[in-house]
Amino acid sequence: MTLGLLVAAYLAALNVARTRLGVPEDERGRAHPAVLAGGALVAFGVIAALAGWSGPLLRSLEITSETFRIGAGFVAAVAGGVVLAVPRPAAEPVPRGWRAALWPVAFPLLAGPEVLALAVATGSQEGLGLTLGAAGIALAALLTLGFLPRRPLPDRVLVWASRVLGAVLLLAAIWLAVDGIRDV
Amino acid sequence: MARRLVLHLALLGAGLAGLRLAVVPAEVCPQVTTAQVSHAADEAAAWMVRNIQEDGSYLYGYNRDEDEVSSQYNGTRHAGVTMSLYQYAAVAGRPEVIATADRGLAFMLGRLVAEPGWQAWQPPGEGVQLGSNALLAAALVMRRRATGDPAYDDLMRGVGRFLVAQQQPDGRMYALWDAATGLAVPVAGKFATGEAAWALTLLDSVFPGEGWGEAALPTLHYLAQHRDRDEGNFTRMPDHWAAYTLAEAGPAALDQVLSDYSRQLAGYFGIRLRFEAQRRGTGINLLLRWVPGTPAGVGTAGEGIAAIWRLAQEDSRLADLLPNVEERLACFAGIMVTRQSTAAEAAGFPRPGLVQGAWFYRGYVQMDDVQHVMSALLAALPMLETQEVAG
Numbered sequence: 001m002t003l004g005l006l007v008a009a010y011l012a013a014l015n016v017a018r019t020r021l022g023v024p025e026d027e028r029g030r031a032h033p034a035v036l037a038g039g040a041l042v043a044f045g046v047i048a049a050l051a052g053w054s055g056p057l058l059r060s061l062e063i064t065s066e067t068f069r070i071g072a073g074f075v076a077a078v079a080g081g082v083v084l085a086v087p088r089p090a091a092e093p094v095p096r097g098w099r100a101a102l103w104p105v106a107f108p109l110l111a112g113p114e115v116l117a118l119a120v121a122t123g124s125q126e127g128l129g130l131t132l133g134a135a136g137i138a139l140a141a142l143l144t145l146g147f148l149p150r151r152p153l154p155d156r157v158l159v160w161a162s163r164v165l166g167a168v169l170l171l172a173a174i175w176l177a178v179d180g181i182r183d184v
Numbered sequence: 185m186a187r188r189l190v191l192h193l194a195l196l197g198a199g200l201a202g203l204r205l206a207v208v209p210a211e212v213c214p215q216v217t218t219a220q221v222s223h224a225a226d227e228a229a230a231w232m233v234r235n236i237q238e239d240g241s242y243l244y245g246y247n248r249d250e251d252e253v254s255s256q257y258n259g260t261r262h263a264g265v266t267m268s269l270y271q272y273a274a275v276a277g278r279p280e281v282i283a284t285a286d287r288g289l290a291f292m293l294g295r296l297v298a299e300p301g302w303q304a305w306q307p308p309g310e311g312v313q314l315g316s317n318a319l320l321a322a323a324l325v326m327r328r329r330a331t332g333d334p335a336y337d338d339l340m341r342g343v344g345r346f347l348v349a350q351q352q353p354d355g356r357m358y359a360l361w362d363a364a365t366g367l368a369v370p371v372a373g374k375f376a377t378g379e380a381a382w383a384l385t386l387l388d389s390v391f392p393g394e395g396w397g398e399a400a401l402p403t404l405h406y407l408a409q410h411r412d413r414d415e416g417n418f419t420r421m422p423d424h425w426a427a428y429t430l431a432e433a434g435p436a437a438l439d440q441v442l443s444d445y446s447r448q449l450a451g452y453f454g455i456r457l458r459f460e461a462q463r464r465g466t467g468i469n470l471l472l473r474w475v476p477g478t479p480a481g482v483g484t485a486g487e488g489i490a491a492i493w494r495l496a497q498e499d500s501r502l503a504d505l506l507p508n509v510e511e512r513l514a515c516f517a518g519i520m521v522t523r524q525s526t527a528a529e530a531a532g533f534p535r536p537g538l539v540q541g542a543w544f545y546r547g548y549v550q551m552d553d554v555q556h557v558m559s560a561l562l563a564a565l566p567m568l569e570t571q572e573v574a575g
Binding site for chain 1: 188213509
């Protein structure tokens with residue numbers, strides 16, 4: 001998988017548009033910077049941990065990385081389908097202060113099952129560097145989006161962008177599964 | 185908030201558990217030594233030797249649970265078992281089985297049909313077929329490798345000319361010859377085309393410079409590019425005979441199309457063996473993965489991946505496949521060694537001699553089950569020996 005494809009896969013799995021819809025905002029309609037950055041950092045840490053330990057993890061589960069790609073494709077396909085059906089995340093109760101970075105930003109908005117599966121799949125196949133590069137670019141895009149005020153980003157645009165990213169995730173899922181099937 | 189968190193975590197946990205059970209169950213690959221693999225091949229060969237009949241035919245099939253011997257027979261499978269016995273004699277250095285294989289050979293030699301330009305054997309109750317004759321030619325090549333005896337060289341060439349007579353300009357092979365019309369019948373045999381291509385490359389190894397290898401190439405290209413569409417296969421057929429042919433032809437004979445075909449075949453054998461390693465045949469795994477596959481099915485995947493391993497050793501274009509190919513081949517050997525019926529298990533059945541050394545699918549063994557697994561184990565041995573030496 002090239003870096004471009006990996007970035008597309010992480011943009012779709014982290015679904016920056018859908019996440020932006022669910023991130024707590026300040027009174028000016030911008031995502032709360034500390035909360036968004038904190039959540040992104042936690043998600044990045046989870047991705048790094050899973051990608052870095054994907055080899056030992058898969059060995060302990062007795063799964064080859066080729067077969068796991070099929071599983072990751074399955075998870076991503078389900079997640080992509082859910083996003084297409086429900087492009088706006090559920091409104092979750094938001095705790096005060098820094099805890100909002102953990103809930104709901106890091107989980108469930110960012111570190112959802114498709115991101116966890118993708119981190120293990122790409123970590124074991126493409127290596128830690130490429131995985132972190134792609135996830136980092138996707139999270140940087142999210143941060144950029146978060147700091148934009150909502151006026152130029154009405155809900156309608158974000159919902160459609162969320163659907164498009166859901167479709168991209170579906171394509172990435174099919175690609176992953178087929179690659180896992182065709183590999184030795 | 186806590187309730188929502190618990191709900192999300194519960195959904196995540198249930199999803200992961202479902203994924204583990206249904207999509208990515210553990211792939212269990214028992215570790216085995218070369219001595220164990222060698223012993224398994226010995227036991228399989230002993231099963232064939234023990235169960236050959238007076239007339240040179242082999243035990244076709246046996247249901248150990250019903251204590252029932254199959255009354256069916258199949259000429260192509262007969263030729264395949266004979267070939268594998270010679271293969272065993274050559275690879276494992278066991279000349280003592282040649283006498284038994286020669287009895288199986290005599291069964292075919294007693295049914296030879298000679299036409300102007302070629303010779304072929306006709307199995308009882310069957311027509312003159314491409315596949316059974318391809319495997320006769322392969323058996324004779326393996327016999328020559330095992331014994332160095334040139335007694336059947338002319339017959340090898342005669343059968344080879346029959347194979348070439350069935351070949352069409354585009355490389356396809358017709359699977360039957362009609363004695364009434366004296367013409368090839370335009371039907372395809374599922375595995376016969378690959379068997380014929382392999383036989384031709386084997387003949388080339390014994391008779392270099394006579395054009396057998398060149399004759400195999402159009403058929404190999406046909407297999408790579410047109411066969412699946414022509415035969416209406418939904419996916420590319422994981423043809424282990426094609427893999428044997430590619431390995432026998434060697435990298436110098438393979439253009440990019442054939443090299444890509446080798447890679448695709450490796451993928452098909454790989455997923456087959458990974459899937460097999462997930463099968464436990466008990467509990468919930470039985471519901472999701474069903475019973476362990478037929479030994480012939482698993483064995484052909486083993487033969488195929490072993491042939492790709494042989495090719496990838498020499499072909500730098502496929503070198504990147506080697507680590508995974510080796511992993512799958514070792515896994516295959518581990519699975520099949522542990523699935524083989526032991527003497528202790530066999531003692532619990534009415535006819536232990538028909539059980540010991542065989543591989544059963546839901547209580548039934550067929551001659552090609554034992555043949556394919558044994559051939560694959562023999563082919564895995566060099567790789568396992570190399571790994572053992574390397575530590």
